[in-house]
Amino acid sequence: MRKTMLRCVVGVLLSMLLAGCAREAAAPAVHFFAEGQPPTLAEWNLLRVADGRLKLNAGVVPYDLNTPLFSDYAHKLRTVWMPQGQAAQYRADQVFDFPVGTVFSKTFYYPRGPAGGDAVLRSTDEGPDLRGGGLELAKVRLIETRLLLRRKEGWVALPYVWNAEQTEARLMRGGALISLSLVAADGQRETAEYQVPDQNQCAGCHGIDMKSKALQPIGPKARHLNRDFAYDDGLNNQIARWTRTGYLRGAPAAAIAPRDANWRDPKANLDARARAYLDINCGHCHSPKGPGNTSGLWLDAATREPMRLGRCKLPIAAGKGTGDFRHDIVPGKPDESILLYRMRSDDPSVMMPELGRSVVHTEGVRLIRDWIAAQQGQCG
Template sequence: MKNNNQISRKLIYSIWSLILLVGLAGCESYKKDVHLFPVEEVPEKLSAWNLLRLEKGVLFPAERALPYDLNTGLFTDYAHKFRTVWLPEGAFATYGEEQFNYPVGTILSKTFYYPQESSGVVRRTDDFSADYVEGSFGQALDLNRVRLVETRLLIRRQENWQALPYVWNKEQTEATLEIAGDVKSFQLVSLNGQQENLSYVVPDANQCAGCHAEKFTEKAISPLGPKARHLNKDFPYRSGVENQLLFWQKAGYLRGLPDLKSLPRNANIYDATVSLEDRARAYLDINCGHCHNPTGPADTSGLMLHHSETDWRKLGLCKPPIAAGTGSGGHLFAIVPGEPENSILNFRVESTAPGAMMPELGRSVVHTEGVELLKQWVSSLPGSCT
């Protein structure tokens, strides 16, 4: 009898020990920080990084991964984007007007998704407010309302940045590394109910470099979005609304920040209180300026669309194409003031034909709002090319 009691006590003790260990393991799993993998050992599954976590139908960032937004973001077939930045413990970025100096180990994430109807079609809308869990706007995605497509990681290594695209499964439980890229097909429905076929392209490694290599001859990629002029805006953090650059500074993520009043700030293209020119230039900067700049892949075109360009000829005013081919649409100048219908710039952003459309990557449909903005801007320009 005594032996049986001892066996029972040992069995009960073992069971409770196992339960305790499992519970502790669960807690540790929840609390563990981001796992930074060596460049040659990147995992096949996004979850291994522990950067984005799933719990009860909600996708939220790791504890020290800060969500952020841009004044005007790059157009990607109307996809919405959930962005985060994570730095190793004790590390910080230093301020630079054109590019922050991010420390080795920095991980930038950008999750592409669409608001989803119950029928399975995805919505074309600029309203982000319904995407997030109530009370945590900008902080945690409600997966009952959205369709995840891909998460791109940009990781600062010792010598360069590494780009990794992860594609989400239909169950929205995991994303898998797709170095060779992928294509996803959707039905995109506008607010008025009009539907169009969408072939969403997940870029391969070479295509990532095609946009992110702002210094094209060096072939080295770098971040496009998290720069001072794009980040200089308010964001609804859990602690309250605050300027993102100031928040990064307070969090220890950014040093050397000048006085906020002196910093560049791109316009929000949907802000009607901002001038038409500022909105159009902000749109061209984020969508075209990474290629159309003095060191970018499109430098030989002579068309400079980055934010700091002041020469109107280089901006395209009455500028003939150097080598546009069919991309000119039969037009003579990049921009004909007052005549968007005769301007190569407008023709190319309205086109979806390979060899003509601009940007070349990142879209398969026309950005109606962007087209209209540039049309209004070119229409407002004074002068003549004759």
């Protein structure tokens, strides 16, 4: 009797093991295309729709940023994948040096509103909830997934737009315009004309060096990545996780790596929060090498000179964008500062950033208003 029971138990365990292996084997391996532009996102095998969720395939690692870029209140699922045996080289202050074959994905989505239809929630992105193995599709509306991939000749950007059924995302090289109804916590609604960029517009943010004009990643820097992430097996620092996964070499301990502030953290230093927000939203353009370098307003993390940061700085050829104000930042007077004026605008000829938003980021404006109001001094 005991032998019979033992054989049954062993048989059940073996069946479970084989079934698990079968399920694992059924998950397709990531397919890196060294050339061409596959018409569907599914061909890359980075993400898959299964069991009512958007799931990550083997080797695809999710990540998040301390302070993320604002995009019309969209939430984002960010992932990275690299070929087996390949790893990025750590850099303290720049984007890591990623190997050929690296693929980043960024899926833009919104939590669904209680009324259904086109209504989505206007809420702060606190990071993706991947408990249960992926994004629960019944609770989110998928908009697009952008890929940024490293080929031999350089980085290439590909925008894929999800269908209404959330079963497939297709390449839209010409971009798309999607009307959304954003519902705030108090029930107020706001219309957003969400723009999926065309391939040329991707250079508006990712062409961070005016000399080379080559596309580059923006987010994967030590200061943005140095934070914890809720993985399936628990909370773990991302730099440590990438190192352990084999995706990063040469990184120091997370405790001594650069770390940006979380712009939403009220306990953090106000200046650090504001600088982190301006760095990720504006610094890739407004930097010594970026497309906005001729403005003389540099908002990247490395800039420390008060005048370069806008303090009592006269605008250069801003035209209508000045709002008839004299200085980019007037210490203690946010409502007389051009920087805040342009952030508060949704006029395409005035607003900053120029790309990636159609509505005003109310919470971001409040942060920068508080930052300017706290500054002391007078402009001559």
